[in-house]
Amino acid sequence: MVGNQVERQKILDIRNLRIELKGRRERLAVVDGVSLSVSQGETLGIVGESGCGKSVLSLSMLGLLPKAMEINGGEIWYGEREDEAQPLHLLKPKELRKIRGREVAMVFQDPMSSLNNSLTIGYQVTEGLRLHLGYSRQEAAAQAIELFRKVGLARPEKLLKEYPHQLSGGMRQRVMIAIAIACNPGLLIADEPTTALDVTIQAQILEVMRQIRDQDGTSIVLISHDLGLIAEMCDRIAVMYAGRIVEEGSVADIFDRPRHPYTIGLLNSIPSPSHKGHRLHSIPGAVPALHERSVGCNFAPRCQYAMECCRIEQPKLSPVGFGHTTSCFLVVEEGVRKGDNRNTADRAEGTGEVLYETSVAAEGTGAASR
Amino acid sequence: MLRAVDGVSVSIRKGETLGLVGESGCGKSTLGQITARLLEPTGGGLFYKGEDIAGSGSRNQQDLRRRIQYVFQDPFTSLNPRFKIGRLLEEPLKLNRLGKAAERWSKVSDMLESIGLDESYRNRYAHELSGGQRQRIGIARALMLNPEFLVLDEPVSALDVSVQAQVLNLLKDLQQELSLTYLFISHDLNVVHYMSDRVAVMYLGKIVEIGEMEEVYAHPLHPYTQALVSSIPAERAAQKRERIVLQGDLPDPSAIPSGCAFRTRCMHAHDRCFSETPTLADVREGHAVSCHLWSEESYSVNEIKEVRTASL
Structure with a gap:
């Protein structure tokens, strides 16, 4: 694996991607100008609330968009080596089928509904091996048993002949992971892989995913609404809000020096031991629906710092530190004004604190006036 | 025979919040439903203010229902989609033949205000509201009869983090204002820790540990x-x-x-x-x-x- 090179090869490169929902009269942007990249062996977390477009984004990487949606602008490039990079957004269904499951694989959220109930576990796990890699039945079965051991499934030989309904949720999710890693893909996309599972089972699944990443150097895109899970698993985090990326950076950037008001609000609204006895910070209002999104910053209606320009123009993702970008006029303006990029990160921490204090005060008065 | 809840003894003190945690299928919802008298226990006693209420007569039960209310997990399925919010909130008063129409009207207004929604919501349907607003209606409906005790069964599990905080704050405020007692059921330990004074941990129908929240957490x-x-x-x-x-x-x-x-x-x-x-x-x-x-x-x-x- 080339994972240890100084300059790591980008395995997935998404540029200015726009995905639209085709309506009768108008077309609504579900994903709006998203750029992301994943390096070899890296784990990228995409975090956001329901309806922010994170699942649609992940489906587009596999060419699995529902019929009502289509890519309208932007590019998705995938390749383990630069000269081999393929434009996933241009490939025909037949070409995509060769990549899907072999080079890019996906673990879906709900292990209850994403396995076929009328086929044996063995069939579903070996299907990819036989189609993509041309394994014979026996070879594939032997390989499947190996895979079951790898993901920690007990009695693998018997499991081949069993059906999904005979397994528990945790076991089914392990089977899903076994299917996904069967052809040793370069990129694994996991869309809320543990949301449907209990906490103790969640811990087991994360352990399996960590092993796969460390042993095989597989790159992972982990999509979740759970900030704690993202913090534990990922190298880099992208925060999505209403179809756009509002902040991107390392785990430390996002958790210790968040700059975007939405990220700050999100972090402060998680009940954690240090919040005990205090009022939780809550972001007023709700996520705007597709047709309510504006030309300006989508967070402006819920943002207490919203300025005139926020409602008219969409802020661009701009650097606020090394590898740390955010799309907010407030933060960018401040950075430009101070004209100093070296200390931005240090100052950011202070800003975060101040934002939190004022937001609590503002909320207090809001409640009183109600 | 399957024992969903087996030999559980637990007491909740007036004005406190008891958190109940455990994995799916451990019987925590069953216990909550027994507490609110939505299910009948096969054995054992259920004492409310020193009075055994398990298997008590129907008249007594109606009175108890008024005092012990239940908030369901899923605000999407627990509200009737064909009723306007105003009617949803008025329903408990009507069923209990409480107040005249005008009194009920103003009670609904008061309740809407206390959960932070304005009067215009009275004429909306559940599908017009966001998940957080719907859950507030669920809580408001439970509060219409001035209960003393609320069983909250995963009240924020279906909500996004930022909205979850709104509902948790509301629950805390209401508890103080109306001196309510809560049984708070959740699988999310952070949420339980934030809300509860004491916590009970369930595993396969039994309570395996119970104590002060801080003590158990630490x-x-x-x-x-x-x-x-x-x-x-x-x-x-x-x-x-x-x-x-x-x-x-x-x-x-x-x-x-x-x-x-x-x-x-x-x-x-x-x-x-x-x-x-x-x-x-x-x-x-x-x-x-x-x-x-x-x-x-x-x-x-x-x-x-x-x-x-x-x-x-």
């Missing part, structure tokens, strides 16, 4: 609780900690293991756990645990402590 005694607490994601990335990863799945509730139900996944399991069922016993003042490790001389307390600090 010093979990039962190996299951220890695994749960260790699985809480760290607050800051820098505090990444070692998880105790339990092996295996929750056993089938229709074939509960002999002895201690947790022994199949417990790393401290020994002979006695196979043969003898542990009972819930106080280890410290107000902190009870059901585990042989804590009732035995042979296995010293210090030894387990060492194991725990090593693995945490």
Whole structure:
């Protein structure tokens, strides 16, 4: 694996991607100008609330968009080596089928509904091996048993002949992971892989995913609404809000020096031991629906710092530190004004604190006036 | 016969919040429904203010229903889609023949105000509201009859983080304002920790540990609780900690293991756990645990402590 090179090869490169929902009269942007990249062996977390477009984004990487949606602008490039990079957004269904499951694989959220109930576990796990890699039945079965051991499934030989309904949720999710890693893909996309599972089972699944990443150097895109899970698993985090990326950076950037008001609000609204006895910070209002999104910053209606320009123009993702970008006029303006990029990160921490204090005060008065 | 809840004894004090945590299928919702008299227990007693209310007559029951209310997990399915919000909130008053039409009208207005929604919501349908607003309506409906006690069954599990905070704040405010007592059921330990004064941990129909929230959170005694607490994601990335990863799945509730139900996944399991069922016993003042490790001389307390600090 080339994972240890100084300059790591980008395995997935998404540029200015726009995905639209085709309506009768108008077309609504579900994903709006998203750029992301994943390096070899890296784990990228995409975090956001329901309806922010994170699942649609992940489906587009596999060419699995529902019929009502289509890519309208932007590019998705995938390749383990630069000269081999393929434009996933241009490939025909037949070409995509060769990549899907072999080079890019996906673990879906709900292990209850994403396995076929009328086929044996063995069939579903070996299907990819036989189609993509041309394994014979026996070879594939032997390989499947190996895979079951790898993901920690007990009695693998018997499991081949069993059906999904005979397994528990945790076991089914392990089977899903076994299917996904069967052809040793370069990129694994996991869309809320543990949301449907209990906490103790969640811990087991994360352990399996960590092993796969460390042993095989597989790159992972982990999509979740759970900030704690993202913090534990990922190298880099992208925060999505209403179809756009509002902040991107390392785990430390996002958790210790968040700059975007939405990220700050999100972090402060998680009940954690240090919040005990205090009022939780809550972001007023709700996520705007597709047709309510504006030309300006989508967070402006819920943002207490919203300025005139926020409602008219969409802020661009701009650097606020090394590898740390955010799309907010407030933060960018401040950075430009101070004209100093070296200390931005240090100052950011202070800003975060101040934002939190004022937001609590503002909320207090809001409640009183109600 | 399957015992969803088996030999549970628990008491809730006036004005407190008792958190109830456990994995799906452990019987925490069943216990909540028994508490609110939505289910009838097969055995045992249920005392409310010193009075046995299990199997009490229907007139008595109606009075109890007024005092003990239930908030359901899923705000999408627990509100009738064909009723306007105003009617949804008025319904409990009508059923109990309380007040004249004008009084009911103003009571609904007051309630809407106290949950932070304006009068215009009266004429909307549930599908026009967001998840957080719907859950507020669910809470408001439960409060229409001025109950003393609320059973909250995963009230924020279906909500996004930012909205979850709104509902948790509302629940805290209402508790103070109306001096309510809560039974708060959740699988999310962070949420339970934030809301509760005391906590009970359930595993396969039994309570395995119960105590003051801070105490249990800081010093979990039962190996299951220890695994749960260790699985809480760290607050800051820098505090990444070692998880105790339990092996295996929750056993089938229709074939509960002999002895201690947790022994199949417990790393401290020994002979006695196979043969003898542990009972819930106080280890410290107000902190009870059901585990042989804590009732035995042979296995010293210090030894387990060492194991725990090593693995945490």
